[in-house]
Amino acid sequence: MSGGWNTIESDAGVFTYLLENLGVKGVQFEELLTLSPEELAPLQPVYGIIFLFRYPSEGLPPRPKESYDHDAAERLFFARQTIQNACGTQALLSVVMNKTDEVDLGARLSEFRDFAMALPPDLRGEALSNSELIREVHNSFAKSSPFADETQRAGDDEAEDAFHFVAYSAVGGTLYELDGLQPAPVSHGDCGADDFPSRVAGVLADRVATYASSEIRFNVLAMVRDPRVAAAEMGDQETLAREEEKRRQWRWENALRRHNFVGFAGEVLKGVVAEKVRQGDGAYEAWIQEGHRRRERDEGAMRLRRKMGAAGGDTGDGDEMMLG
Amino acid sequence: MSIVPLITFKAGACEYNDEQRDDNKVKPLPAQGYIYLYSDDDLIHFCWRKRSAPMTEPDLDLVMVPTDGQFVPYTWADQSSAKTNGRIFVLKFASSSSRHFFWLQSKPQSRNGDPSWFSPRDKKIGEIVNRLLQGEEVSATQELGQVRNVDDRRDNDDDETMEDVEGHGGAGHGATGGDIREEGEDAREGGSDGARAAAGGARTAPASDADAAVQNFLRSLQGNAGLGSSSRSGGQQAADKPYPYLNHLLPNETTIPMLASASEAFTDNLLGFLPPTVLVLATGAGDAGDVEPSAEAAAAARASLRLAEKKNLLQKVLRSPQFHQALGSLTMALRDGGLPTIAEALNVKVANGGYIRGGGMPLGGGEAVEAFVEGVKTTVKEEEEQRRQ
Numbered sequence: 001m002s003g004g005w006n007t008i009e010s011d012a013g014v015f016t017y018l019l020e021n022l023g024v025k026g027v028q029f030e031e032l033l034t035l036s037p038e039e040l041a042p043l044q045p046v047y048g049i050i051f052l053f054r055y056p057s058e059g060l061p062p063r064p065k066e067s068y069d070h071d072a073a074e075r076l077f078f079a080r081q082t083i084q085n086a087c088g089t090q091a092l093l094s095v096v097m098n099k100t101d102e103v104d105l106g107a108r109l110s111e112f113r114d115f116a117m118a119l120p121p122d123l124r125g126e127a128l129s130n131s132e133l134i135r136e137v138h139n140s141f142a143k144s145s146p147f148a149d150e151t152q153r154a155g156d157d158e159a160e161d162a163f164h165f166v167a168y169s170a171v172g173g174t175l176y177e178l179d180g181l182q183p184a185p186v187s188h189g190d191c192g193a194d195d196f197p198s199r200v201a202g203v204l205a206d207r208v209a210t211y212a213s214s215e216i217r218f219n220v221l222a223m224v225r226d227p228r229v230a231a232a233e234m235g236d237q238e239t240l241a242r243e244e245e246k247r248r249q250w251r252w253e254n255a256l257r258r259h260n261f262v263g264f265a266g267e268v269l270k271g272v273v274a275e276k277v278r279q280g281d282g283a284y285e286a287w288i289q290e291g292h293r294r295r296e297r298d299e300g301a302m303r304l305r306r307k308m309g310a311a312g313g314d315t316g317d318g319d320e321m322m323l324g
Numbered sequence: 325m326s327i328v329p330l331i332t333f334k335a336g337a338c339e340y341n342d343e344q345r346d347d348n349k350v351k352p353l354p355a356q357g358y359i360y361l362y363s364d365d366d367l368i369h370f371c372w373r374k375r376s377a378p379m380t381e382p383d384l385d386l387v388m389v390p391t392d393g394q395f396v397p398y399t400w401a402d403q404s405s406a407k408t409n410g411r412i413f414v415l416k417f418a419s420s421s422s423r424h425f426f427w428l429q430s431k432p433q434s435r436n437g438d439p440s441w442f443s444p445r446d447k448k449i450g451e452i453v454n455r456l457l458q459g460e461e462v463s464a465t466q467e468l469g470q471v472r473n474v475d476d477r478r479d480n481d482d483d484e485t486m487e488d489v490e491g492h493g494g495a496g497h498g499a500t501g502g503d504i505r506e507e508g509e510d511a512r513e514g515g516s517d518g519a520r521a522a523a524g525g526a527r528t529a530p531a532s533d534a535d536a537a538v539q540n541f542l543r544s545l546q547g548n549a550g551l552g553s554s555s556r557s558g559g560q561q562a563a564d565k566p567y568p569y570l571n572h573l574l575p576n577e578t579t580i581p582m583l584a585s586a587s588e589a590f591t592d593n594l595l596g597f598l599p600p601t602v603l604v605l606a607t608g609a610g611d612a613g614d615v616e617p618s619a620e621a622a623a624a625a626r627a628s629l630r631l632a633e634k635k636n637l638l639q640k641v642l643r644s645p646q647f648h649q650a651l652g653s654l655t656m657a658l659r660d661g662g663l664p665t666i667a668e669a670l671n672v673k674v675a676n677g678g679y680i681r682g683g684g685m686p687l688g689g690g691e692a693v694e695a696f697v698e699g700v701k702t703t704v705k706e707e708e709e710q711r712r713q
Contacts, residue, residue, distance in 0.1 A: 004436040005438070135436070251605060252605050256646035258599065264598065268642070269700055271594075273700045275585070277704060288697070291572040294571075
C-alpha cells in the first residue's frame, strides 16, 4: 500500500477538473436535480451517470445472482473497490475508461488502462489504489484541513451512514451498472446511446423506489461532452460565454477547497477584534454576546433537525463527502 | 481513592458485533474520550471514559490479568472487505474471544492524509499499552520522549502536531509537552523506515532511579492539586464552558461591515492570505486549466485591482462555504488541544501559552476558544499601542 486517499466532494467542478488533471480531454460533469429523462436528454452525448447515495448502516438489499454479467467484468473496465475514499474517482473512471471510442483519455491514463485491462477485476482495483497518478490527482481535490477530520465527524449524527458511488453507462449496446462493491457489472438490458437518458432514468427511479424515501439521500452527476466543443463549432457565443463563466466559478471553488484558511481566518478575526476594541463602549463584549446568541440558535436548530430525522427533500446539496 | 494513570491518550470506543459475519464492521462511536491505564494491587486497570467524565467514573474498567490482554493496531489486512478509515486498536484476550475496539482521536499524521496510517508515535502508544498489559514496567513519558512523529504535509506552516497523549509521572510539562511540540521538524524520519527505526531504538530499560524519584514526588502531589490531564477532566471541571465557535463570531453580518470600513493596507494584507488562483480569476482571465498561477502572476493581479474590486473579491471569500467550513474546523482544533500551536503560528499571545496552569495539557473546549479570542484582543491592543508610540 502506498499512501492514503482523502475524502473529496461530490461536485461537478471537482469531477470535471479531476478528469482534466488526469489528462482526459473534452469531458464535463453536470449535476442533475431530478431523475427525469427530460433533464438528461438535452445534455447528450451523455457518457454515463454517477449516482451517489447514502444508505442506512444496515446495508443494501442483495441482488439476484443472475443479474451479474461475469463475462463483462473481464471485457469492460470494471474494478473491484478496494479503497473506500477512492470510490468516487473509481466511479468516474468506470465510465470514462469504457468510452475510449468517444473520449481521449490522454497518454498517462491510457497507459494505466492498458496495464489494468490485462488484470482480473479484483487486481484492477488494487492497481487503481496503487496508482500514484490517480491518487495524487484525487488527493489534490481534498479539503485542505490541517486538522483532524475525525473531530468534525465525531459531532455529526449522520456519520454512521455509508456513502456509495455507482456508475451507469451504455457500453456495446447494453446498459451496465458498474459498482465496485459488486462482484461483476450488473446488466440492465439492451440500450443504445440514444435511449440511454430514458433507460437510465428508469433504472435509477426504480432503484430509489426500493428504499423508503426518508432513508436515502442521493446526488446524480452526468458525464457529458464538454459543451464548449459543440458551441465553438456552431459559433454559439452565448453558450460559450456561459460555460466559460461556469468553469471560472469551478476553478474559484476548487482553489478555495484546497486552500488552508488558518492564516486568513486569523487575520479576519484580528480585523474584527481591532474594530470592536476601537469602537469601545462595550462593543467587544456585545459582539461576544451576539456570538453566544448565535451559538444557542444553531444548537436549537440542530436539535430540531435531529428530532425531525432525515425527512425532507434533502437530496444532493452538492456538498456530500465521498465516504463510500 | 486517587488514581495515578500510567498513560492517558485520546481515543474513542467502537461498536462491534461479535457475530461472525463477513460484513461485520467496526463502527467508531463519536464520543470523545480517553483510554487510560492504572495499576492497583499489582493489577492493571484498562479504562475508557468520556472526556467530560472524571477518572473515577470510567465507562469501561477492565481489570487485566498480566499477559492475558493484547493491545495491537487493527489494520487492513485483518479485514475482509474494506480498508479502515481511522487508526483502530483492538484489545484481545487470551482467555476469551471477546474484543474491544478503539480509535485514536489524535490528529492523523500521515503524509497523504491516509486516516488509517499509524505514525511512529501511534505505534509507540500501542506498544506501551501492550507492554503494560504484559506486566512490564514502562515509563510512558520516557518512552514517548524518544519517538518523534512525522508531520510533513503540504501546508506545513500551520500544521503542527497536537498534544494527544500524556505520559504521567515523568518530568512533567518540560519533558512531554516540550518534546511533542517540536515534532515533525525532522522530515528525514518520515515514512515506514522512520517508524521502524524509532520503534526499534526505543526499547530501553525501565525508569532510572532519578526518574522514579520524580515520579514518586509527583504522585504525592497528585491527590491534592492534580497534574496534567487529570486536573483537566478530573472532577473539578466536568462541564464544557459554553463559548461561541469562530463561525458564530465571524458571520457575514460581522465580517462584511468590517471589510467595508477597512483600510487599503488591511485589505492588501488579507489578499496575501488567499490562493493565487483567486486573485488571477478576479482580473477576468480566461480558463487556463486547473493549475496554480505563479506568485508573480498573483502579485501582478493584485496590483491591477482597484480597492473596490479587492473588497468585492474578499467579500465573496468571506461568504464562501469553504471559509465557513474552515472556521468550523479551526474551532474544533482549538477545542481539541491545538490552542498552543495555533496561537503561536498566528502570533497570537494567549495566557500561559494556551496550557492549563500548572499542567502540561493544552486548554480544551470552550475555554480554549475563549483564551484564543481574548489572546487576539490582547495582541491587537498591543499592536495598536506600538503604532501610537
